[in-house]
Amino acid sequence: xxxxxxxxxxxxxxxxxxxxxxxxxxxxxxxxxxxxxxxxxxxxxxxxxxxxxxxxxxxxxxxxxxxxxxxxxxxxxxxxxxxxxxxxxxxxxxxxxxxxxxxxxxxxxxxxxxxxxxxxxxxxxxxxxxxxxxxxxxxxxxxxxxxxxxxxxxxxxxxxxxxxxxxxxxxxxxxxxxxxxxxxxxxxxxxxxxxxxxxxxxxxxxxxxxxxxxxxxxxxxxxxxxxxxxxxxxxxxxxxxxxxxxxxxxxxxxxxxxxxxxxxxxxxxxxxxxxxxxxxxxxxxxxxxxxxxxxxxxxxxxxxxxxxxxxxxxxxxxxxxxxxxx
Amino acid sequence: xxxxxxxxxxxxxxxxxxxxxxxxxxxxxxxxxxxxxxxxxxxxxxxxxxxxxxxxxxxxxxxxxxxxxxxxxxxxxxxxxxxxxxxxxxxxxxxxxxxxxxxxxxxxxxxxxxxxxxxxxxxxxxxxxxxxxxxxxxxxxxxxxxxxxxxxxxxxxxxxxxxxxxxxxxxxxxxxxxxxxxxxxxxxxxxxxxxxxxxxxxxxxxxxxxxxxxxxxxxxxxxxxxxxxxxxxxxxxxxxxxxxxxxxxxxxxxxxxxxxxxxxxxxxxxxxxxxxxxxxxxxxxxxxxxxxxxxxxxxxxxxxxxxxxxxxxxxxxxxxxxxxxxxxxxxxxxxxxxxxxxxxxxxxxxxxxxxxxxxxxxxxxxxxxxxxxxxxxxxxxxxxxxxxxxxxxxxxxxxxxxxxxxxxxxxxxxxxxxxxxxxxxxxxx
Numbered sequence: 013x014x015x016x017x018x019x020x021x022x023x024x025x026x027x028x029x030x031x032x033x034x035x036x037x038x039x040x041x042x043x044x045x046x047x048x049x050x051x052x053x054x055x056x057x058x059x060x061x062x063x064x065x066x067x068x069x070x071x072x073x074x075x076x077x078x079x080x081x082x083x084x085x086x087x088x089x090x091x092x093x094x095x096x097x098x099x100x101x102x103x104x105x106x107x108x109x110x111x112x113x114x115x116x117x118x119x120x121x122x123x124x125x126x127x128x129x130x131x132x133x134x135x136x137x138x139x140x141x142x143x144x145x146x147x148x149x150x151x152x153x154x155x156x157x158x159x160x161x162x163x164x165x166x167x168x169x170x171x172x173x174x175x176x177x178x179x180x181x182x183x184x185x186x187x188x189x190x191x192x193x194x195x196x197x198x199x200x201x202x203x204x205x206x207x208x209x210x211x212x213x214x215x216x217x218x219x220x221x222x223x224x225x226x227x228x229x230x231x232x233x234x235x236x237x238x239x240x241x242x243x244x245x246x247x248x249x250x251x252x253x254x255x256x257x258x259x260x261x262x263x264x265x266x267x268x269x270x271x272x273x274x275x276x277x278x279x280x281x282x283x284x285x286x287x288x289x290x291x292x293x294x295x296x297x298x299x300x301x302x303x304x305x306x307x308x309x310x311x312x313x314x315x316x317x318x319x320x321x322x323x324x325x326x327x328x329x330x331x332x333x334x335x336x337x338x
Numbered sequence: 339x340x341x342x343x344x345x346x347x348x349x350x351x352x353x354x355x356x357x358x359x360x361x362x363x364x365x366x367x368x369x370x371x372x373x374x375x376x377x378x379x380x381x382x383x384x385x386x387x388x389x390x391x392x393x394x395x396x397x398x399x400x401x402x403x404x405x406x407x408x409x410x411x412x413x414x415x416x417x418x419x420x421x422x423x424x425x426x427x428x429x430x431x432x433x434x435x436x437x438x439x440x441x442x443x444x445x446x447x448x449x450x451x452x453x454x455x456x457x458x459x460x461x462x463x464x465x466x467x468x469x470x471x472x473x474x475x476x477x478x479x480x481x482x483x484x485x486x487x488x489x490x491x492x493x494x495x496x497x498x499x500x501x502x503x504x505x506x507x508x509x510x511x512x513x514x515x516x517x518x519x520x521x522x523x524x525x526x527x528x529x530x531x532x533x534x535x536x537x538x539x540x541x542x543x544x545x546x547x548x549x550x551x552x553x554x555x556x557x558x559x560x561x562x563x564x565x566x567x568x569x570x571x572x573x574x575x576x577x578x579x580x581x582x583x584x585x586x587x588x589x590x591x592x593x594x595x596x597x598x599x600x601x602x603x604x605x606x607x608x609x610x611x612x613x614x615x616x617x618x619x620x621x622x623x624x625x626x627x628x629x630x631x632x633x634x635x636x637x638x639x640x641x642x643x644x645x646x647x648x649x650x651x652x653x654x655x656x657x658x659x660x661x662x663x664x665x666x667x668x669x670x671x672x673x674x675x676x677x678x679x680x681x682x683x684x685x686x687x688x689x690x691x692x693x694x695x696x697x698x699x700x701x702x703x704x705x706x707x708x709x710x711x712x713x714x715x716x717x718x719x720x721x722x723x724x725x726x727x728x729x730x731x732x733x734x735x736x737x738x739x740x741x742x743x744x745x746x747x748x749x750x751x752x753x754x755x756x757x758x759x760x761x762x763x764x765x766x767x
Contacts, residue, residue: 040663047577050569054591054637057630061601064608127371134368151375156749157382158691160720161742164727168735169385199378206375230357232364253596260598262694263720267727287600291697294607312604316597323596327589 065316068309075303076104081310083107087273087284089293089304104307106314108273112283116194116265117258119279123198124254128205129247135206136213137235148210155203163267166196171268178280188270188282197264204254208330212246213239245329252326256319262287286311386746389739396528396541397488398480399454399517401433403462405472416470424466426459430481437522438513449510455482457542480526485540485733487514491523505732531740535706536722540733543726545741547708551621551701551716552690552748554709558625559689563633564682568671570633571640571678576666595634602631603698611699618700619715627699628689635688639681643674676763683756687749693720719745 073081084105131151135144171192178185185191216239224234240247270282271292293308407414410424431451435441441450458481465479466472483491486505497511506514517523534544570591578584606627610616616623647670655665696702701717702725709716717725719741726738 036661040661043663044573044577047569047573050566051573051578051587053566053570054594054634055587057605057633058590058594060609061597061605064605065601068608127374130368130371131375134365134372138365138368139372147372147376150379151372154375154379156687156691156753158693158720158745158749160691160693160723160727161382161386161746164723164738164742165382165385167727168738169381199375199382202375202378230361232361233357235364256596257598260600262598262600262697263724266694266697267724287598287694290600290604291694294604295697295700295702309604309608312601316601319596319598320593323593327592327596 065309065313068306069313072303072306072310080104081106085275089307108275109284109286109289111275113259113285115190115277115283116197116269116285117255119191119194120197120201120258121255123195124201124205125251128202129209132206132209132213133235136210152203152207159261159263162196162200163263166192166264166268170196183280185280186282189280190283191279193265193268197258197261201254201258204257205250208250209247212243216242245332249326249330252322256322260315260319262291266291286315386739386742389736390743392492393531393736393740394528395525397483397491398524398526399483400478400480400522401437402476403429403433403479404476405466405474407474410466410473418467421466422463426462429462430454430458449507450513452484453487453510455484455539455541457539458482482541485731488541489733535708536704537706540731540737543737545744547705548717548719548722550709552718554621554712555624555628555718556686556690558622558712559628560686562626562629563636567633567636567640568678570637571644572666575641575644591634591637595638599631599692600694602627603695606695606699617713619703620713621709621716622712623699624696624701624718627695628692631695632685632689636682636685640678643677643681644670646677647673676759680756680760683752687752690749691720693724696721
C-alpha cells in the first residue's frame with residue numbers, strides 16, 4: 013500500500029518536472045526568437061537606409077535626369093516660387109560637390125596620413141612602454157572630441173588665422189577656405205590612421221624584425237623595408253577608412269566650408285561638399301515634394317555608396333591581412 | 339684592400355654615417371609627428387578653455403530700484419496676474435535715470451537703456467512675485483547687463499577705433515566708466531547659463547534646455563540600443579550557426595559601423611518622421627536615430643566582452659545540467675556585463691557628441707522652453723553649440739566655447755565611469 017503511494021508521488025514529481033522542463037523549453041525558444049530578431053535589427057537598418065534613400069532618389073530622378081545629376085557641372089538648387097518663372101528649375105549637377113568633397117578630404121589626408129603614420133611608427137617601434145602608455149591614449153582623445161567642436165575651432169580659430177596669414181602674404185584666402193576645413197578635418201582623422209596602423213604594425217611578427225636587424229639593417233631600414241611592407245594592407249585599410257570618414261564628415265564642413273558650389277582645385281577658395289548641401293537642403297522650411305529636398309536624398313545615396321565601397325575595400329583588406337599572421 | 343682608390347672600411351664607415359643619420363632623421367620625423375598631434379590637441383583645448391571660462395562670469399549693473407506700488411499693483415490687490423503684467427521695464431528705466439539725472443535727450447535715454455539687458459525686467463518680475471513685500475521699497479538690485487556691456491567690461495574696448503565700428507558709443511562708455519567709479523559694475527557668476535533655456539540675447543541664453551534635450555535623447559538611445567545590442571551580441575557570439583545568414587549579419591554590422599552619421603539622419607527623416615509620422619524635433623526620434631547609429635559599435639564591443647569569458651565557465655555550467663540559455667543567462671552574461679557596460683558607455687559618449695543626424699530630424703529649432711518629456715521639442719548640446727557658433731553676436735562666441743566645455747566635461751565623466759568600471763570589475767582569466 014505504502015509502496016503504491018510512494019510510486020504515485022514519484023510519478024507526480026516526474027510529471028511536475030516534465031511540466032517545468034516543457035515550460036523552460038518554451039521560454040528558451042521564445043528567448044531564442046527574440047535574440048534572432050534582435051540580431052536582425054542591423055540588417056533591417058541597412059535595408060531601411062537603402063530603401064528610404066532609393067525611394068526618394070527615384071522621385072528626384074523623375075524630375076531631374078540622372079545624367080544631369082552625375083555629370084552636370086553646375087549646382088544651384090534654388091527653385092523658383094512660380095512654375096512659369098524664367099529658370100524655374102534649379103541646376104542639380106553634383107560634380108562641383110564631389111570635387112569639393114574630394115578637395116577637402118584630400119587636404120585632410122595630406123595632414124592625417126603622414127602624421128598618423130609617423131606617430132604610429134614612433135609609438136609602436138621607438139617609444140618605450142611608459143611613453144607609449146601615456147601618449148597613445150592622449151592622441152586617441154582626438155578621436156573622442158565631437159566633430160562640432162572641431163567645426164567651431166576651424167571656423168573661429170583656424171579660418172581667420174589663415175585669412176590673416178594669406179593677407180599678409182598677398183594671397184586672397186576666402187574666410188570659408190577649403191584649407192581651413194581640410195586642415196582641421198585632418199587633425200580629426202589622425203587617430204583613425206594612427207591607432208589602426210599601430211595595431212597592424214604591432215601585429216607584424218617579431219621574427220621578421222629580428223631577421224632584418226640580424227643582417228645588419230638599422231632600425232629605420234628594418235621598418236621601411238620589412239615592417240611596413242608586411243603591414244601594408246592594414247595601413248592601406250586604415251587610410252581608406254580615414255578617407256571614408258573624411259568624405260562623410262558633416263559638422264566640420266558645415267561650420268567651416270562654404271555654401272556656394274565652385275568647381276575649383278584652389279585650396280584657398282571656398283568650396284562646398286555633399287554633406288554641407290544635404291544639411292542646407294534639409295534644415296529650415298521644407299516641403300517634401302520639391303526637387304530641392306529630394307535632391308538631398310540623392311546626395312545621401314551617392315554618399316552612402318561612395319563610403320560603402322571604401323569601407324568594404326578597407327575591411328576586406330584588413331581582414332585578409334589579419335588572417336595571414338593569426 | 340683597395341677599391342676605386344679608397345679602403346673598403348672607409349666606404350663602409352661613410353655609408354654607416356649616412357645610414358645612421360638617416361636613422362636619426364626617421365626617428366625625429368616620428369617624434370615630430372607625435373609632437374604635432376599633441377600640439378593640435380593642446381591648442382584645441384587651450385583656445386576652448388580660454389574662451390569658455392569667460393562665459394562663466396557675467397557683468398551686472400547694480401541699480402537702486404524703487405518698487406513703485408503705483409506701477410506694480412495700483413489697486414493693492416496683490417493679485418499675481420496683475421503684478422505679472424506691470425511695466426517692469428519702466429522701473430528699470432527710471433532706476434537708470436536716477437543714476438544719471440543729467441541725461442535728458444530722447445536719443446541719449448535710449449542709448450542709456452541699452453546698457454541693461456532686456457531680460458532685466460523679467461528678473462524684477464520674478465523678484466516681486468517671490469517676495470511681494472518688496473512693493474513700495476527701494477532696494478539695490480544687481481541687474482544683468484547687455485551683451486555688449488558684458489564684452490566691453492571683460493575685454494576692454496579700444497576707444498581709438500571709430501565709434502561706428504564699435505558696439506558701444508562714446509557716451510555709453512562714459513556712463514560705464516561712471517558706473518564703475520560708483521562701484522555699481524560688478525562681475526558675478528553666470529548662474530543663468532546653467533539654469534536657462536536658449537535665448538536670442540546672448541546674456542540671457544543658457545544651456546539647461548539643450549542639456550535636458552541631450553539627456554532625454556540619450557535615455558531613449560540607451561533604452562533602445564542596450565537591450566538590442568546585448569541580444570544581438572549574445573546570439574551572434576554564443577548561438578549563431580556558422581552559415582551565410584550569420585555572415586551576412588556580421589558583414590552588415592561592420593559596414594553599418596562605418597556609415598556616415600548623416601545618412602542615419604536621412605533614414606530618421608524618411609522613415610521615423612515621414613512614414614511613422616513621429617513628432618519633429620523630439621528627443622524620442624533623436625534617441626531612436628542615435629540608437630540605430632550606435633548599435634553596430636555596441637554590438638561589436640559586447641561581442642568582444644563575451645568572447646573574453648573563458649569557455650571553461652560554459653563547459654562547467656553545461657556539465658551540471660544547465661541548458662545553453664541558462665549557461666549564458668546565469669554565467670556568461672553576468673561575467674561579461676562590466677565589459678558590455680564599458681562598451682555601452684563609450685558608444686553613448688559618441689552618441690552624445692553627434693550632431694549631424696539630429697539636424698536632419700529638426701532638432702535645430704530655436705527652443706526657449708526646457709523639454710520635460712520625450713516628445714517635447716528640444717535641441718541637444720552639440721546642436722546648441724552649432725546654433726550659437728552660427729550666431730552673429732560676438733558674445734555668443736564665448737558662450738559657444740563654454741557650452742563646448744560643458745559637453746566635454748559630460749564626455750569626460752562618461753569615459754571616466756567607463757574606465758572605473760573596467761578597472762573595478764575587470765577579471766584577468
